[in-house]
Amino acid sequence: MPDVPVQIVACPNGPLLVRGEIEIRTPDGARVPQRRRTVALCRCGKSTIKPFCDGTHKAIGFVTEPEGDA
Template identity: 70%
Template sequence: MNQEPAEGTIVVCPDGPLLVRGDFEIVTPSGEPVPRQRQTVALCRCGASAIKPYCDGTHKLIKFRTEPVRPKPSGM
């Protein structure tokens, strides 16, 4: 059974960006298209990128975490 490839996919990277692949358009809140040069882009989730909406790797410098840090059990 052959499946048609999805028009686009989104990969949620742990503690990092959203990787968006495929045929899609990124627009501003007012509907203006945001230019892109690649078929796959990394979108910022940490809010600290200097090139928003795209990721510039700042999430690594600020130690952005997508999951809350759980306290270690006492006694260990």
């Protein structure tokens, strides 16, 4: 299978959706267990399960600026 680059989708008003093999580390260097192939990383800063998203952005009305056209 050819190498497929990791894909990151910046979801409007929501998390970063990451598809592909990645390694997540804490600031101390400890590995964060990844329990599913596609993960959502917190972007609002208020998730209770950081670095992962728990949907809290919706409860606090987190709003992102519109993404520019690529």
